[in-house]
Amino acid sequence: MVYLTRRYHFSASHRLHSDALSDSENTQLYGKCNSPHGHGHNYVLHVTVAGPVDPSTGMVMDITLLDRVVEEEVVERLDHTFLNLDVENFRHVVPTTENVCLEIFKLLGDKLGSKVTRGFPRLKKILLEETQSNYFEYEG
Amino acid sequence: MVYLTRRYHFSASHRLHSDALSDSENTQLYGKCNSPHGHGHNYVLHVTVAGPVDPSTGMVMDITLLDRVVEEEVVERLDHTFLNLDVENFRHVVPTTENVCLEIFKLLGDKLGSKVTRGFPRLKKILLEETQSNYFEYEG
Amino acid sequence: MVYLTRRYHFSASHRLHSDALSDSENTQLYGKCNSPHGHGHNYVLHVTVAGPVDPSTGMVMDITLLDRVVEEEVVERLDHTFLNLDVENFRHVVPTTENVCLEIFKLLGDKLGSKVTRGFPRLKKILLEETQSNYFEYEG
Amino acid sequence: MVYLTRRYHFSASHRLHSDALSDSENTQLYGKCNSPHGHGHNYVLHVTVAGPVDPSTGMVMDITLLDRVVEEEVVERLDHTFLNLDVENFRHVVPTTENVCLEIFKLLGDKLGSKVTRGFPRLKKILLEETQSNYFEYEG
Amino acid sequence: MVYLTRRYHFSASHRLHSDALSDSENTQLYGKCNSPHGHGHNYVLHVTVAGPVDPSTGMVMDITLLDRVVEEEVVERLDHTFLNLDVENFRHVVPTTENVCLEIFKLLGDKLGSKVTRGFPRLKKILLEETQSNYFEYEG
Amino acid sequence: MVYLTRRYHFSASHRLHSDALSDSENTQLYGKCNSPHGHGHNYVLHVTVAGPVDPSTGMVMDITLLDRVVEEEVVERLDHTFLNLDVENFRHVVPTTENVCLEIFKLLGDKLGSKVTRGFPRLKKILLEETQSNYFEYEG
Numbered sequence: 001m002v003y004l005t006r007r008y009h010f011s012a013s014h015r016l017h018s019d020a021l022s023d024s025e026n027t028q029l030y031g032k033c034n035s036p037h038g039h040g041h042n043y044v045l046h047v048t049v050a051g052p053v054d055p056s057t058g059m060v061m062d063i064t065l066l067d068r069v070v071e072e073e074v075v076e077r078l079d080h081t082f083l084n085l086d087v088e089n090f091r092h093v094v095p096t097t098e099n100v101c102l103e104i105f106k107l108l109g110d111k112l113g114s115k116v117t118r119g120f121p122r123l124k125k126i127l128l129e130e131t132q133s134n135y136f137e138y139e140g
Numbered sequence: 141m142v143y144l145t146r147r148y149h150f151s152a153s154h155r156l157h158s159d160a161l162s163d164s165e166n167t168q169l170y171g172k173c174n175s176p177h178g179h180g181h182n183y184v185l186h187v188t189v190a191g192p193v194d195p196s197t198g199m200v201m202d203i204t205l206l207d208r209v210v211e212e213e214v215v216e217r218l219d220h221t222f223l224n225l226d227v228e229n230f231r232h233v234v235p236t237t238e239n240v241c242l243e244i245f246k247l248l249g250d251k252l253g254s255k256v257t258r259g260f261p262r263l264k265k266i267l268l269e270e271t272q273s274n275y276f277e278y279e280g
Numbered sequence: 281m282v283y284l285t286r287r288y289h290f291s292a293s294h295r296l297h298s299d300a301l302s303d304s305e306n307t308q309l310y311g312k313c314n315s316p317h318g319h320g321h322n323y324v325l326h327v328t329v330a331g332p333v334d335p336s337t338g339m340v341m342d343i344t345l346l347d348r349v350v351e352e353e354v355v356e357r358l359d360h361t362f363l364n365l366d367v368e369n370f371r372h373v374v375p376t377t378e379n380v381c382l383e384i385f386k387l388l389g390d391k392l393g394s395k396v397t398r399g400f401p402r403l404k405k406i407l408l409e410e411t412q413s414n415y416f417e418y419e420g
Numbered sequence: 421m422v423y424l425t426r427r428y429h430f431s432a433s434h435r436l437h438s439d440a441l442s443d444s445e446n447t448q449l450y451g452k453c454n455s456p457h458g459h460g461h462n463y464v465l466h467v468t469v470a471g472p473v474d475p476s477t478g479m480v481m482d483i484t485l486l487d488r489v490v491e492e493e494v495v496e497r498l499d500h501t502f503l504n505l506d507v508e509n510f511r512h513v514v515p516t517t518e519n520v521c522l523e524i525f526k527l528l529g530d531k532l533g534s535k536v537t538r539g540f541p542r543l544k545k546i547l548l549e550e551t552q553s554n555y556f557e558y559e560g
Numbered sequence: 561m562v563y564l565t566r567r568y569h570f571s572a573s574h575r576l577h578s579d580a581l582s583d584s585e586n587t588q589l590y591g592k593c594n595s596p597h598g599h600g601h602n603y604v605l606h607v608t609v610a611g612p613v614d615p616s617t618g619m620v621m622d623i624t625l626l627d628r629v630v631e632e633e634v635v636e637r638l639d640h641t642f643l644n645l646d647v648e649n650f651r652h653v654v655p656t657t658e659n660v661c662l663e664i665f666k667l668l669g670d671k672l673g674s675k676v677t678r679g680f681p682r683l684k685k686i687l688l689e690e691t692q693s694n695y696f697e698y699e700g
Numbered sequence: 701m702v703y704l705t706r707r708y709h710f711s712a713s714h715r716l717h718s719d720a721l722s723d724s725e726n727t728q729l730y731g732k733c734n735s736p737h738g739h740g741h742n743y744v745l746h747v748t749v750a751g752p753v754d755p756s757t758g759m760v761m762d763i764t765l766l767d768r769v770v771e772e773e774v775v776e777r778l779d780h781t782f783l784n785l786d787v788e789n790f791r792h793v794v795p796t797t798e799n800v801c802l803e804i805f806k807l808l809g810d811k812l813g814s815k816v817t818r819g820f821p822r823l824k825k826i827l828l829e830e831t832q833s834n835y836f837e838y839e840g
Contacts, residue, residue: 012179014180021337038178143838144836160616161616197721319740320739431600455646460573694706
């Protein structure tokens with residue numbers, strides 16, 4: 001089993017504000033991230049797929065195919081948006097980077113799952129860098 | 141003359157839209173950056189000051205002082221904002237990274253200029269990284 | 281389960297010298313790192329915590345709390361020190377980066393463990409970069 | 421158990437072309453990477469070994485020994501070569517980065533395995549960066 | 561005057577061998593870089609243009625135009641090639657990174673020069689990273 | 701004229717303390733950097749030389765020669781030392797990174813100056829990174 005990881009980039013803005021909390025709870029929990037008009041990041045997305053190496057191609061997966069799926073499902077949907085208003089899934093879900101991870105994993109898992117032969121390649125992990133100070137990982 | 145550069149970080153969002161252009165000109169010129177609710181970046185700011193090395197301290201400038209000025213004048217003002225709405229100077233000036241550079245240079249030049257002895261240390265240059273793909277420099 | 285990782289920085293010096301070895305064994309094993317007055321590094325510390333995403337906040341853990349614990353327990357204790365002389369734990373333990381990892385994991389595990397609800401968030405991993413050429417990981 | 425990772429660098433060129441495929445299949449699958457005279461990369465190799473910390477040295481493994489093995493077995497063999505023609509193993513195996521990973525793991529595993537006491541340190545993982553956009557991992 | 565820099569990436573291989581030198585001089589001067597079948601790098605190209613900020617757009621230059629020129633003139637020509645054989649200009653000129661810099665500056669200068677109004681934007685500088693250990697700059 | 705820059709690495713420790721200042725002035729000015737037993741950094745040194753490209757070699761300078769001079773004059777002298785005690789020049793000069801820059805420029809300028817033909821290659825600039833947050837430049 002070999003793991004292949006590709007890095008992708010998108011720039012977006014978000015506001016952290018939960019409908020389940022009062023205004024003062026939002027302010028206290030999210031601090032500056034609750035600022036009303038939002039703020040933004042250059043997100044770096046690492047997509048890891050796992051599989052055996054195909055002996056005739058020497059590859060775990062055709063990278064062109066992976067790029068197409070990630071571009072269509074994730075980058076086109078999230079890049080240069082204000083996540084809270086422009087992306088359907090974040091109208092009622094707080095777009096913390098944790099939740100963006102879960103959403104991306106779901107989008108890619110569904111799409112890659114339909115292109116798989118005998119269980120491989122399999123989506124293994126999403127790693128999403130929000131800033132130089134933090135990143136988040138989800139393995140399904 | 142030695143140059144000292146410090147790096148600072150802030151995250152903000154912006155929308156590129158010029159009142160001097162029609163809607164279709166805005167769309168054509170700025171592309172996705174004209175998206176109505178904005179998008180964001182992790183900006184990396186390099187501030188360079190120039191001066192001789194003080195023989196008694198071995199320093200071009202007290203870094204604590206530089207940090208305080210940049211924090212107060214730039215980071216607190218721009219970090220976690222939507223530049224177009226939250227920062228006075230960008231209500232009528234397009235917040236391209238070029239214009240953010242000019243604004244930061246002006247803010248710092250005014251403030252540092254008032255703390256100078258015999259002309260030094262002098263603000264030499266602002267370098268502002270917008271994404272991993274581009275950065276801008278201004279020397280006054 | 282989502283993993284959240286935060287990066288922290290501290291600068292310290294150390295000397296690799298083991299009381300369990302003779303002087304010539306120390307010289308042979310540690311080479312330049314045995315130099316008598318020590319040398320230093322910019323350490324980069326990655327702290328990973330694991331947990332489910334809280335549906336009301338969208339977060340694995342309040343980052344402000346994590347930052348406070350790491351600052352108090354690790355950064356204030358180790359930053360700008362000579363580890364061998366200034367940090368109690370390394371008076372009789374060689375401050376190799378392996379041992380610094382173990383010590384940081386213990387300090388954080390104790391402190392974070394006391395702030396946990398139903399077992400989460402849990403300290404998952406410490407990764408400590410010593411130079412651009414090497415890093416160490418410990419998972420408890 | 422502590423994991424120690426060292427980074428190594430080598431520059432090489434390769435051509436992706438599989439004898440198991442027709443010319444048009446090669447062109448379609450590998451695209452520009454099938455260009456007849458090859459192209460190249462600055463590879464970054466991360467070698468991870470795992471083991472307990474020796475209480476008398478504070479180390480998982482003598483880094484000097486690890487460096488010598490990796491230099492002799494991998495860097496000298498692959499650095500500044502055209503993998504397809506200059507490295508025996510890739511005369512009949514496509515030098516995709518997946519296959520380079522498998523080969524490096526084999527070379528290092530054999531050599532490190534012969535230097536082990538009571539099962540440790542053990543070669544844990546190879547991570548090989550091909551470009552800023554992708555990297556591959558293999559754990560044996 | 562503001563400086564705008566964009567980063568571009570291409571992967572290529574080259575062999576350092578000068579027709580003006582004997583075989584033994586080539587070996588002695590270029591060392592491993594004289595290896596007969598070449599070796600390769602991930603080149604990072606920084607293109608800097610200078611100009612005043614257009615008050616109606618807030619920009620030094622339309623980045624889309626810059627990207628198109630660099631893609632057509634440089635990246636398509638050099639990416640995934642063996643410079644010595646695949647690029648006309650390096651059939652009789654040693655493709656050291658110094659010479660690749662000069663060639664790129666000439667290609668871009670000619671093309672950007674034809675798109676300029678009243679002297680701006682002007683190609684200011686080329687910076688070309690060959691490895692993590694070295695980079696070259698040329699300002700015309 | 702082409703500029704060639706090479707990056708070198710060394711790890712050292714230092715204490716900022718000036719004999720020209722009182723103890724309380726030292727504490728106030730240098731803060732944690734005045735800590736009595738010192739602390740350390742991974743320094744990254746960029747050495748830039750300038751010259752025309754030699755038409756027979758395609759190079760500004762033989763990199764092997766540059767590496768040898770920097771290794772002998774700088775890296776061997778400063779790497780894995782406590783600058784204040786182990787390096788003659790810093791026994792009476794505060795080893796701020798400004799002063800380390802000046803010292804390195806002097807060491808390299810003297811040595812490279814003696815290897816020059818018709819004025820080239822010429823030492824152009826020293827850039828010294830102290831941490832991820834600051835770096836210093838000196839051009840003689």
